[in-house]
Amino acid sequence: MHNFLPITYFEHKFIPFKDANISIATHALHYGTGAFGGMRGIPNPDNPEQILLFRLDRHAQRLSNSAKFLHYDLPADKIQQIIIDFVKQNKPDKSFYIRPFVYTSDLGIAPRLHKIEKNFFIYGLELGDYLPPDGISCRVSSWYRQEDRSLPLRGKISGAYITSSLAKTEAVESGFDEAILMNSQGKVCEASGMNIFIVRNGKIITPGFDQDILEGITRESVITIAQDLGIEVIERSVDKTELFIADEVFLSGTAAKITPVKRVETYQLSSNRPITNKLKSKLTAITANQDKSHQDWVYKIDL
Structure with a gap:
C-alpha cells in the first residue's frame, strides 16, 4: 500500500x-x-x-x-x-x-x-528502502535489454519498461529478488531498473554507455565518489561469469540507492564488502547534507 x-x-x-x-x-x-x-x-x-x-x-x-x-x-x-x-x-x-x-x-x-x-x-x-539494504539475490534474466537502434535508451521511455517488468517478475517468481539483464551481445547490461557494478582486485568495473545501459544519475555519482576515494573505476563490457567470481557486486539507482548483491544465480558472494560499504556510507552522508563534499548535489528547499 x-x-x-x-x-x-x-x-x-x-x-x-x-x-x-x-x-x-x-x-x-x-x-x-x-x-x-x-x-x-x-x-x-x-x-x-x-x-x-x-x-x-x-x-x-x-x-x-x-x-x-x-x-x-x-x-x-x-x-x-x-x-x-x-x-x-x-x-x-x-x-x-x-x-x-x-x-x-x-x-x-x-x-x-x-x-x-x-x-x-x-x-x-x-518511500523508504526499495530493496533489502543488507543484500539481495539476483538471477540472469532470459529477457535481453533492448538496443539503442530500436529504442532511444538515453531516455527513460515508459514503453521500454515492459522488458524490465518481464525480467523482474521472472526473477521474483523463480525465487530471486532482482533480475540482471544481458544486452544483445551477451554482455552484462543492468538490472530491471538499476545500473550494476562489480569489484575485482580493489577496482570497480561497470558496463559503459556502449553496452546499451541507462545513463544513471546515481551511477554517475557513484563513479565520482569512488574516484574521490582513490578507487579506480573501469568502464567496459562485463561477462556473465565475472559476476560469479567478483569480490563484490552492487546495484545503483534512485530508488535502490546502493544495494549490495549477496547471490547471483547459485553463486554465493562474500559478505565482506569494504568498497560497497564505503561508497554507500559516503553517498548516504552526501544525500543527507552530512558531508562537505559535493554539496552542490543537494538542493535545499525551505518550506
Missing part, C-alpha cells in the same frame, strides 16, 4: 492527487509514448523546515532530454521550478520519491509523435 503525497501537478496546476485522472483513451497508455524521471527527497535531519533533493538539476535535465525523443520541448529549468513548487505544496515529513512524467495526452489512436498533444505531470509517494 503506497502513501501518496496529497497534491499532484496535473494539466498545468496543482490539485489533489485523488482528482488527477486521465482518460482510458489516452494515447500514451496504448503506445508507451511517455518518459519519466525519479528523484528522492528527505527532510533535512538538521532542519525540519527544509527538504533536501538529490541532484535536482541533473534529474530535470535528463527528463528534458527524454522529452525530446517524444518531440516535446520541455526546458529543464521549467521542470526544476515545478518540482520545487510541488515539494512546497506537499511539505513531506518523511523520505519520499518524486515521479515526473511526460506523455502524449491526446485521445487519438494512430501511433505517432507529430501533431499530437503532450503533457506533463508530477506525483510523489513516501
Whole structure:
C-alpha cells in the first residue's frame, strides 16, 4: 500500500492527487509514448523546515532530454521550478520519491509523435528502502535489454519498461529478488531498473554507455565518489561469469540507492564488502547534507 503525497501537478496546476485522472483513451497508455524521471527527497535531519533533493538539476535535465525523443520541448529549468513548487505544496515529513512524467495526452489512436498533444505531470509517494539494504539475490534474466537502434535508451521511455517488468517478475517468481539483464551481445547490461557494478582486485568495473545501459544519475555519482576515494573505476563490457567470481557486486539507482548483491544465480558472494560499504556510507552522508563534499548535489528547499 503506497502513501501518496496529497497534491499532484496535473494539466498545468496543482490539485489533489485523488482528482488527477486521465482518460482510458489516452494515447500514451496504448503506445508507451511517455518518459519519466525519479528523484528522492528527505527532510533535512538538521532542519525540519527544509527538504533536501538529490541532484535536482541533473534529474530535470535528463527528463528534458527524454522529452525530446517524444518531440516535446520541455526546458529543464521549467521542470526544476515545478518540482520545487510541488515539494512546497506537499511539505513531506518523511523520505519520499518524486515521479515526473511526460506523455502524449491526446485521445487519438494512430501511433505517432507529430501533431499530437503532450503533457506533463508530477506525483510523489513516501518511500523508504526499495530493496533489502543488507543484500539481495539476483538471477540472469532470459529477457535481453533492448538496443539503442530500436529504442532511444538515453531516455527513460515508459514503453521500454515492459522488458524490465518481464525480467523482474521472472526473477521474483523463480525465487530471486532482482533480475540482471544481458544486452544483445551477451554482455552484462543492468538490472530491471538499476545500473550494476562489480569489484575485482580493489577496482570497480561497470558496463559503459556502449553496452546499451541507462545513463544513471546515481551511477554517475557513484563513479565520482569512488574516484574521490582513490578507487579506480573501469568502464567496459562485463561477462556473465565475472559476476560469479567478483569480490563484490552492487546495484545503483534512485530508488535502490546502493544495494549490495549477496547471490547471483547459485553463486554465493562474500559478505565482506569494504568498497560497497564505503561508497554507500559516503553517498548516504552526501544525500543527507552530512558531508562537505559535493554539496552542490543537494538542493535545499525551505518550506
